[in-house]
Amino acid sequence: MELQLRLLRLIFFFLIILKHSSSARILTISKPDRHDYAASARWLVSQNIWGVLSTLSIDYEGTPFGNVVSFSDGLPEKGNGIPYFYLTTLDPTARNALKDQRASLAISESPIGTCKRDPMNPTCSKLTLTGKLLLLDERSEEVEVAKKALFTKHPEMMDWPKDHDFRFFKLEITNIFLINWYGGAKTITVDEYLQAKLINVASFL
């Protein structure tokens, strides 16, 4: 009888481990207070590793051309809110931006795993950062920030082909469009966004 009890305990032990191992990521990530719009926007940028970067197409007569790209504003607890990109001029997005800098980056809460409703339900956050996609000067200090931000979050970038003319870009943000609850887009200035205290983000990780 004692042995059976031990076996039963063993079953429960295994079940608990399995349950928690599969949902560990969800358990450790929760959203900032939805009333703190700047922190919510910074959290989306910090937690996501890819988004869609839109530029004005040279090839398709000025059509807005969205392209799936990886990005980084730094490691979660050290991000500065500025999205950096590692783009090749073999790809239309970089070429478009070199001709016309107007661009936007759109990201969703969906890939983070904290969204329980339809991706277009307003409680499932989404963010569009509008601005200018700028090529960083290879000799600037900021290019080192960009490189560190990108290569720590996307380590395989370090091995991407050297002859593919990959360059570091950043999105200089001019407008912020955030939906993180009912009631339409939330108003955040670029200053509020950039100055949002990282502790607001990091404390929820």
Added chain:
Amino acid sequence: MELQLRLLRLIFFFLIILKHSSSARILTISKPDRHDYAASARWLVSQNIWGVLSTLSIDYEGTPFGNVVSFSDGLPEKGNGIPYFYLTTLDPTARNALKDQRASLAISESPIGTCKRDPMNPTCSKLTLTGKLLLLDERSEEVEVAKKALFTKHPEMMDWPKDHDFRFFKLEITNIFLINWYGGAKTITVDEYLQAKLINVASFL
């Protein structure tokens, strides 16, 4: 002793069920042959439920404005390849399109769960459909196709507020940009894409 054996069998039975329940989606979805570009593109559209729809911003002086939206081309085995949307004119994307129809829809393989590398690695497929975002006539036959496609994949849309002026739109595709392996964008005509046999898609589900 026999009871202990039964308990051990019970443990293994539970473990097998748990293992398979958490990875069931991955096990039942695999990608089409990467050399079949049209089927690969149709598969990405068929399997994804959201993407980023880019339009030319009225508010931000023609800047390309990407917006996270839900879409559907029909249920997986019945999709027609045409992305349909349910957009409110309270949102900038619909308003932009009513002024200038030029638009694109960008989607990634990442949300499907079959991509094992960085989202920007060429083996992680991505697709941009470029074209015109058209408002569907409420009395047309196509609006019924759109409604069925959207409401079956996104059932909560049926309960979205009736006073928010939601309308059915479609992307009329003019160009297709697919990356599903090394070597740059793959060439697919719109006809090849629309005529891709559904069996090519459905057989992999």
